[in-house]
Amino acid sequence: MATDFLSITDLTAQGLTQVLDNADNFRQGQGSGTPLKGKNVAMLFEKPSLRTKVSFDIGIHDLGGHAVYLGQDEVGLGGRESVEDIAKVLGRYVSIIVARVFTHETLERMANAASVPVVNALSDYEHPCQAVADLLTIRQHRGRLDGMTVAFVGDSNNVSRSLALGCAMTGASFRLAPPNGYEFSAPDAEAIRAVFRDHGNAEGFVMLTSPDEAVAGADVVYTDVWTSMGQEDESPMRREAFTGYQVNDALMGKAGPNAIFMHDLPAHYGEEVAPGMLDHKQSVVFDQSENRLHAQKAILELLLPSS
Secondary structure (H helix, E strand, O other): OOOOOOHHOOOOHHHHHHHHHHHHHOOOOOOOOOOOOOOOEEEEEEOOOOOHHHHHHHHHHHHHOOEOOOOHHHHHHHOOOOOHHHHHHHHHOOOOEEOOOOOOOEEEEEHHOOOOEEEEEOOOOOHHHHHHHHHHHHHHOOOOOOEEEEEEEEOOOOHHHHHHHHHHHHHHEEEEOOOOOOOOOHHHHHHHHHHHHOOOOOOOEEEOOHHHHHOOOEEEEEOOOOOOOOOOHHHHHHHHOOOOOOHHHHHHHOOOOOEEEEEEOOOOOOOOEEEOOOHHHOOOOHHHHHHHHHHHHHHHHHHHHOO
């Protein structure tokens, strides 16, 4: 059992497969009852959310637990109170802390201070809960993960990092196509390649500048917003840099014949995705969104204290 879930690599490959199996059971209505009965979960959010907030709240309820939502105005992480003091107090009340934060350092400080498991519901460095839902969706629609090729057209960000690492752990390959200047740094890219090497796929991670080259023959085509929350000041510059990195019907036509299209949402139509693509015949975006609920349940179940 993982103590915290800050990175998808906090799981072993076997552990990740078990989480995916459990999430698939939840998806098929075969979950394991109410393991959170009598337990409370804190949902500490610095950033707004639709899918993450609703899926965790409903997932906690479905598992028999009670969710306590705390927005930034209520808590003021590192402002009104220190991260460490908040973590220590919440640890006296709840069994798990789910945190959606601006900086990954905040999560690390919280996990170091808390007496209960901490779940990364999004940071600037990783989005592991999204990656679990993504991998579940690929497996649901393509039947497996081993041997699949995932092409990610867009930014080197928290979503692409977690998904790349998840691909490494499950036998899939990952092609990333960001514009020049938006690649992972050399140390970050090497860290991702190291995980692929550790799992026997040394050539499984590549960075390309051409979306056409990235999606050629791919099993999955994935994209994300050009400008994430907190980057609004960069929006004009990013729109210019990412021109030509839109996923549309023409780009999907270069992927494999059974390729699926994915997006973690929200979508910015006319930027990273053409209007109508979410309802494209190859889109599984809304299944992917639903799978956030099943993934959150499996993650929470994994982290439940043994007592």
